[in-house]
Amino acid sequence: MNTSIDYRKELNPEQYRVVSEGDGYCLVLAGAGSGKTRTLVYRVAYLLDQGVRADEILLVTFTIKASREMLSRVERLLGRPLDGIWGGTFHHICNRILRKFSPRLGVPQNYLIVDEEDARALFSQVIRDVVSQELRKSFPSPGFFSYLRGLALNTMRPWEDLLRERFSEYADHFFLIGHVFDEYNKRKREADVLDFDDLLVMAYRLLNEHSDVREYYSQKFRYVLVDEYQDTSRLQARLVEILASKHKNLLVVGDDAQSIYSFRGASVENILEFTDRHPSARVFFLNTNYRSTPEVLYLANSSIENNFRGYQKRLKAVQGGGELPIVARFSSVEEESAFIAQQIEFFLDEGVPPSQIAVLFRTTYHSAKLELALAHRGIDYVMRGGMRFFEQAHIKDVLAYLRVLYNPKDHMAWQRILCMYPGIGPQTAKRLYLILRDVDLSNLGELEGRWGTKVKSAWERIGYIFSAIQGLSAYEACKLILDSGYWDYLRENFEDYTSRQEDLIYLLEFLKGYRDLESLFSDIGLSESFKRPQKESSDAVVLSTVHQAKGLEWEVVFVMGVVDGQFPHSKSFREENGIEEERRLFYVALTRAKRHLLITAPTMSFDYRFGGYFARRSSFIEELPRDGYRELNPLPIDG
DNA sequence: ATACGATTTTTTTTT
């Protein structure tokens, strides 16, 4: 022991047991607000105190942000910086492993990562090339392909089975669908790119097929800790098992009641099967809730009890009593939004800091009306979720140049670049790509062959850009690209070009932090939802999807748009166990609140298909115990 | 044949 942390004093007995006895296979069932993060932080500190080296620890978290937060808390606790610990998401860790060993699988080290957006675009291209126009009408969408592939790989089941069981309407196209998958994989290979799921699958294959690599990592990681285990997929679970196979110190923390990512292959089964797979495993429970008032907890507990699957457990509150949660109904989304804005103003007047107030919703576009209402009252807010910074067209346009600089075979990036030039469309871009991918970019020379004047002038401009950016830093290169015509392109092609301009200026700032392109693309490729900081936003009200709110907490939480078809979402009705997952999502929303919880619902809601329609109040509200909340039918609000 | 603007359709949640 070399620090003076009094673990026994700073933790409750349940937490202390996990921290001090967490060797071997351990499953920690940690309810919402039970100090799960705290426990993990102390566990890491404890291990280091015991003389475990930082680089022998692997900490898998759900987001990069969570990992950074945890590690900095460990540092604060120990009072010294720590170096060499592996922390991050599954995708990160796999990327890190692959950057070192990917050539073993025939993938060059300078592979690029394609995001969901790119993956869909690539599927779309493949479908256009492979499927006749006739068939395309009843053919699954690119998004569906990406979804099905991810699901199959993550659940480790053949996509054929999933299709047969759950999407039999596409059964006619069996053969063609397989063909599309093959072609998609082929094109990725040719362009040296990997999608998100490839990262996991490749790393898994690498560890399975190359015993020396497996030996190396499983030897290295004496302790493996996994957060948010309820949202890991089967593939991910197998992956950490391999990494922990040597020392057999695998501690996983999760809450089956908060499993909300089954759409991307996560399954509660991982939790339920853990003790079967590892008979020596010990199970710990953290059931004391430090976050919320008993009133909030009563409501949340009552809601989740309507689920049949999962451990039945009730969280115990230690906070003192507070106010009853409020359920309020409005005739329109506008009124609902106005009410929330008004209430926020009230809480702000009471002295609640803006950053302690959050509004949660099921889907991103439900926040549009609310944003107007907040702007109307001059309330600062930050948006989480929605369009991600690096997925926006203008950001991708500019970064495409850097991508091909790093890896000239990146087909999609070339496509992007080329189609920006007038006179070049998909076809010409394709032909030019075949030339460009194996030519010296720093010295393009004349374009051989019969090409139009427009194409030739585009060729010259591209040639100029690539000769000029040789040897420049990412920042300087990007600046040059912007100045050689992109600003004009932006103005001509986007209505809202001023806000996009700000994004690009922010991008420049961001790039200053990077020396080499490899680390840049590893970071960008995996950067989860991340938005350009809005104004001096660190102290602003938070708007967020429920998914993005996972693991966070606020004094005041609004849950808006709680209407049948929105929350629970109508798409969930046809999914098996869909409603239960939606209910867990609702449970996550409710348990974010420390003191004040306000659930709101409009009676009239809009849908892009029907225009307007009357919405029934969500069954999630109907099933709440009547003594658990105060019903509010507010008078119409002016303005 | 191709590019590009106009029109129609489509949207859950995310690494």
Place this chain on the structure above:
DNA sequence: AAAATCGTAT
């Protein structure tokens, strides 16, 4: 509000 599709101009 963004993407897929369609129809017309080059």
